[in-house]
Amino acid sequence: MKLTFSPTSPFARKVRIAAIELGLLDRIELVAASVSPTQANEAYAHDVSPLRKLPALILDDGLVIVDSYNITEYLDELAGGGKLIPASGPARWKVKTEHAMIQGMTDAMLLARYEAALRPKEFFWKGWYDDQWDRAWQGFARFENHPDILTRPLDAAQIALVCALGYADFRFSDCGWRKAFPKLDAFHERMLQRDSVKVSLPPQA
Ligand SMILES: N[C@@H](CCC(=O)N[C@@H](CS)C(=O)NCC(=O)O)C(=O)O
Numbered sequence: 200m201k202l203t204f205s206p207t208s209p210f211a212r213k214v215r216i217a218a219i220e221l222g223l224l225d226r227i228e229l230v231a232a233s234v235s236p237t238q239a240n241e242a243y244a245h246d247v248s249p250l251r252k253l254p255a256l257i258l259d260d261g262l263v264i265v266d267s268y269n270i271t272e273y274l275d276e277l278a279g280g281g282k283l284i285p286a287s288g289p290a291r292w293k294v295k296t297e298h299a300m301i302q303g304m305t306d307a308m309l310l311a312r313y314e315a316a317l318r319p320k321e322f323f324w325k326g327w328y329d330d331q332w333d334r335a336w337q338g339f340a341r342f343e344n345h346p347d348i349l350t351r352p353l354d355a356a357q358i359a360l361v362c363a364l365g366y367a368d369f370r371f372s373d374c375g376w377r378k379a380f381p382k383l384d385a386f387h388e389r390m391l392q393r394d395s396v397k398v399s400l401p402p403q404a
Pocket residue numbers: 207208209210211234235236237251252253254265266267268302309
């Protein structure tokens with residue numbers, strides 16, 4: 200199977216970490232792809248996904264699985280199930296909900312980044328940028344204040360969180376999250392002891 204990715208994508212990083220942790224990386228060919236708002240990529244839209252987002256997992260039979268959560272769940276199932284996403288019960292819904300929050304925080308940071316980096320300067324909307332950033336920041340505060348996610352055995356929500364923090368380092372390096380959120384800082388340091396987390400760091404982090 201093939202995974203479309205970019206070394207800077209926090210969503211692709213999540214899937215790469217999951218694949219390593221599940222022992223599946225050697226079954227996946229990583230295929231670099233370039234997608235960006237306002238840049239046409241007809242081949243990707245046609246062959247992979249009309250949404251022109253990465254990552255996407257292309258199975259050997261041609262089925263394309265989109266969205267990093269779906270791909271993570273697929274890989275988890277392939278590895279036997281219940282490894283990174285609990286199979287049932289309250290633990291499952293907790294991990295899925297926390298993952299969805301962190302996914303939304305990462306989406307919000309990406310939208311803020313696009314607003315700052317891609318929008319023509321004369322159209323930059325500061326109120327909208329600040330609002331997106333605030334969603335991510337409030338999310339980090341939420342996990343600092345509900346820290347049980349930080350110390351349990353590895354799961355998909357934790358992987359998403361380390362990728363969100365890594366993206367904050369990569370694109371918003373002076374935001375000061377470490378000082379504001381010391382428990383998240385300690386969690387991030389612990390996670391960096393895993394090879395999967397270390398080898399997938401964004402290039403300039
Ligand atoms: N919900 C999606 C989000 C994926 C996403 O936004 N990926 C970014 C790269 S980090 C992308 O492809 N952006 C291109 C675009 O929006 O045009 C997922 O989890 O896979």
